[in-house]
Amino acid sequence: MPASMRSTSASSSAEAESPRTVPGKPWMWLAAPYFLLLLAFLAIPLANLGLISLYTRSASAIWSTDLTLQNYRQVFDGYYFYLILRTLRIGAVTTVCCVVLGYPLAYFLARCSQRALSIGLFLLVMPLMVSTVIRAFGWMVILGKKGVINTMSQALGFGPVINIMYTETAVVIGLIQIVLPLMVMPLMAALEKVPLYLEEASANLGARPLETFRKVLLPLSLPGLFSGILLCFTVSVSVVVTPALLGGRNARMIGNEIYDQVIASLNWPMASSLSMVLIALTFVIVAGGQRVGKRFRREPLR
């Protein structure tokens, strides 16, 4: 196991080795269990979802099996449409904030000492592994009317300063904290690949630090940026717990709606169509992101 946590040393030694692969049939046996699992419990359920999205809700049973696109028509006007717009908006704002906040952090982690790196990575990854409900809960306590920020400002004599619970802003704040590590990790990996002497060359040619960032670091870290944007956005648009706890009725997102429709209203056809819309959205973003990413692929020269 490589002793260093820097991916550059591990990846460059792995590239140098490039183990030989074997042609032949045994891979089928090895890959079969997972493949079958995916088929049975991912592909088929998703297909089922698609099927149900074409049903309609009926008064007597859960659904009537006449196929119709009525649900989709409903999705694209009125309430649901605004819901989708709000979801996309929240996702976009969160992602943009993550880019701005993520770059300094990723740069720091890419260039810091080994010790700082292990501490930094721990502080970054640990929250990621803690359930989102706990993180949203924490924000409730911080941002609430009687929350940490307000009690502190009251102690300082200012009175309650913020009243943003149950607003879109609160949801965005909570989401940023949840998704930020997903932006930082690929960005850090990309920045690590840019050798320090490139920054030095740029400075030597007269570029101030921000100019070096704009002209050298940014273009060379684009692949990582795209990965980060992809991850951040797809996760942000599909959250349930965070908008439920921090947004209440004012900031419902598509995830909340799907949950309600499935569990509360039992309008499974509607829920399924919303889900299919979300799937399509995710797919478009990921596929589009891959394509754009390939066009900008520029590995730093070794």
Place this chain on the structure above:
Amino acid sequence: MTDASTTAPVPAAADAAPAGSSASLRVEGLVRRYSRDSVVGPISFEVNEGEFFSLLGPSGCGKSTTLRSIAGFERPDEGTITLAGNRIDQKPPFKRDVGLVFQNHALFSHLTVAQNIAFGLTLRKVPKAQIEQRVEGMLTLVGLSGYGARMPSQISGGQQQRVALARSLILEPPLLLLDEPLSSLDLKLRVQMREELRGLQRGLRKTTIFVTHDQTEALVLSDRIAVLSEGRIEQIGTPKEIYNSPSSCFVADFIGSSNLLQAEVVAESGGRVELLTSGGLRLVADAPQRPKLRNVTALIRPERIVLLTAESAARLPASSSSFAAHVVNVSYQGEDTHVRVAAGNSESLLIALKSGSAGSEVIDGENVHARIDAQHIRILER
């Protein structure tokens, strides 16, 4: 992939080069403390306008630290750096007008060759037409006309290094720093690039500091050399001075091959001393200054030892030492032949002869006579 055939040789004419300024540099008392045991400095030296100055030494001797301190990437703990009379040691690297060519060329892989070269100019908001013109001029200067649209990954190592050079030179810095720029190239390419570099520097008359661990490079390229070891400067001088009159055993050993013999001063008279080496050899050496110590080191360059035939052994001036020796090993090296002999009681000497000359036909086990002129034995006290 050599680029000897694919690119034009560098024109050495001075008027073909864009005029640039050239300044003198003074480094005084530079000290960088890494830890209690690892200190570089104090280092002081001066580089004159238009001079090609090398910092030469083994790895870890402090030459890179010194260079990077001049460029601004190391903060020295003590000392000053003055360029053309202005102190620059407090300035951040992007404010110092010093060109730096890195060991691994450090080209920006997302920009074309032309864009790389133009990088510094675009930062300074030079008008586009002017940039294009100057970049063209630079490409011609380094022999890469027509390569402007290529990407760094599409050109060879030698060409990449030229682009890196062009990128720094186009900004016409008064001082150019080269951090072992040729060490990643293979031998033939290195020799070719060496000559081109020298021609370029002479043509531009640019003050240049060159860092290397390769003593041949330093000797060939430099007007003056500073030899460093373990964070200190051992000696500064012209290549001839460094080679012929090294001031310490380290320098003597580092530059060229040498025979270093421990000896005792047994007699001295009129600028000449008589030595008895620890291996039992009696030698006569020129000593312009009286040695202060009794125990010294005698430096004899292998090419200064002459192998004699029996007759010439008889007629010898008093200004040379001669002795019998026994050939231990003959090693043919192409142009030279190296002969190792045992002499005295236990001395071992290396003799370098041109292959084909008298004496180079000796064989293992032969008994021979050797002679060394007094002026070719140098006494070192460190």
Place this chain on the structure above:
Amino acid sequence: MKRFSPMLKAVIVLTFAAILAPIVVVIGVSFNPTSSFSVNFGGMSLRWYQAFFAGDTFAKALFRISLPIALASAICATLIGALAAIAIVRFRFAGKELLETAFMLPLFIPSILLGAALYLFFSRFNAGGTYASLIIGHTLLGIPYVIRVVSAGLFGIGTTVEEAAMSLGCNRVTAFRKVVLPLLRSSLLSGAIFAFMVSFSDINLALFVSGPNTTTMPLQIFSEIVWQGDPTVAAASTIQIVLVSSLVLLVQKAFRVRLAF
């Protein structure tokens, strides 16, 4: 080493503070002697932890549901994922890239979609809400992590040691078993731990796939918050935080696995 400007350092500190703030606050609330949801700097009390273990909802959610399911998911994910990783790294076949992308899909499909799809699928057979359904869902979520970690490990080990073993007389399978598997141990364990954490912390999938008898701890926490429970929920959260932190530290220090995405 690089020297960072003071402004950058300030930004870094603030960013980390923001990332950790909610977690720190939750831990603080769990020690509050009163039942208000705030951080009390006056005194500390363990009463909510006592309530956690005394009551039967949280304790059950943790010990009878979340932990066993996470364990089972981790084991399944590691087994299935490791086999898949070997197939991808060590073999060459047509359509490999396609398979690789397909294998990584559960990472890109939001867990609510997986949850909803599974729920609707299982309810066709009236099979939802059991331990098995949760384990299946969590296994799917965890396998991509296992594949990532084990693939990286396999790649790093290289084929040379296997070939050396074969030149000494054993066949391919034995060589793998005796030489590569021991070297793969830390990757396998790290992958398992990742899968465990993914299952343990999941809520989006459990929202759909769980039943009245299989309320995982995050679900319990969620409902307590929604129904305005007392700070026992903070104690439960802190327990999860501590557990997850220890596991992350374990992977970092003991197995030195690089947590790269």
